[in-house]
Amino acid sequence: MIDLRRVQVLRVLAEHGTVSAAATALYVTPSAVSQQIRSLATELGVELLRREGRNVRLTAAAEALLEHADALYEHWERARADIASRDMELTGTLRFTGVSSALAAVVAPAMALLRDRHPGIDTHVRELDSTQIFRVLLADSADIAVGFPTATTPPVDDPRFEQRVFFDDIQDLLVPSGHPLAQRESVTLRDAATEPWILDEPGGDTYDTVITSCAAAGFTPHIVHHVKEWFAVSTFVAQGFGVCLLPRLAPIPNEHAVTRIPLSGSPRPIRTIIGGIRRGAGDHPVIAAGLSALAEVGHDIAAG
CATH class of the missing domain: 1.10.10.10 (Winged helix-like DNA-binding domain superfamily/Winged helix DNA-binding domain)
Structure with missing residues (x-):
């Protein structure tokens, strides 16, 4: 055996x-x-x-x-x-992993729904980059992964996983409040072609999205700083050190003097928020309850 x-x-x-x-x-x-x-x-x-x-x-x-x-x-x-489906009451531990913005905007509200509807389910969350979440899923260290596709995430037909789309997270251009573009209702990505840019490190969650989007807009961004965490990115933008693309899921502190400008024209970068599970696990009642709660929260975000 x-x-x-x-x-x-x-x-x-x-x-x-x-x-x-x-x-x-x-x-x-x-x-x-x-x-x-x-x-x-x-x-x-x-x-x-x-x-x-x-x-x-x-x-x-x-x-x-x-x-x-x-x-x-x-x-x-x-x-x-x-x-597990033979038990009448949902009990056990449901382990989530995901990127910080998705955990805050999607996973936390979904966990609150589960707490109210299924008090027998305990939940645990682990924050990781999108480049890592499928690895911990494979290692059976998490049950549901929430993030967005990157160059290193598994393809949708990977036989080890099932992936579900929850909603599209639109990205805006973030500039200092006194910036010449800040007074406009919308801009194209190419309007920021000559700006200094703030990105995370190559290989990070958002790096490939920005580079690919800028290339589609006909330019290579001039990267002056590598910053990862959104609070820190917003701080550097507020101080005039550069611009960045900011997902709608990422909140901006009220005290930061920055302006979020919607993008128009083409390309309009988005992050598709997805959920991943090990293939075959979707019928597990506890995992199914978690996916249902995530889908409900995602639907509300997309509608609002």
């Missing part, structure tokens, strides 16, 4: 690329990851990893096992859902 927990370790190792990174994702030691892989290899009677200097590489046998692992885990998730 194959221990599915060991197959899961192999899946996480394949996703993260190194034993150390897999151990971090699984909250175990690197030696524990190595031991699990060795035990799985013994169970199968094949070699699963090969050393290449300080790194490891999956063998052809490991790749073949992973092709079957996705289907195995989908069946397992459906089995868990079927077992």
Whole structure:
């Protein structure tokens, strides 16, 4: 018999690329990851990893096992859902992960709905970047991930996950209140082509969105500062150090002297807020309740 927990370790190792990174994702030691892989290899009677200097590489046998692992885990998730659906009362812990703006605007209100409607459900939240949320989902360290697609998030047809669209988060141009553009009702993205820009680091959640949108508008932004957290970004804009694109979900402190200007014309950048679960888990009654609450909040945001 194959221990599915060991197959899961192999899946996480394949996703993260190194034993150390897999151990971090699984909250175990690197030696524990190595031991699990060795035990799985013994169970199968094949070699699963090969050393290449300080790194490891999956063998052809490991790749073949992973092709079957996705289907195995989908069946397992459906089995868990079927077992849980036999209980009349919804109980258990529902674990959310997501980006900060989505947690504040979507997940927190959804958790409040769950608290009122299903007091037997405990909730837990973990803030992460969109580049990380699917990894903790795969590692079974979260049940529902809420974020938006980036260059590194899994495609919609990834066999390991199911993805659901909640709503589109429109982005505006944020400028200092005394800026010449601040008096206009709307601007095009190209109107800011000569401005200094404030972005997060390359590879961050919003970096690719801004770069791609500016390229579509016919220019490359002149990036002068790399700032990630929206409160800090708004502060730097208020002090005249640059402009940025700000999602509607991200609030602006009243004391910041900034102006949010709607974008017109093309392109009009948006962030599509999505929810992700492990494939097959959608019928689990607790997870289904969480998805329903998120969809309800998302509908209200889109309507209002």
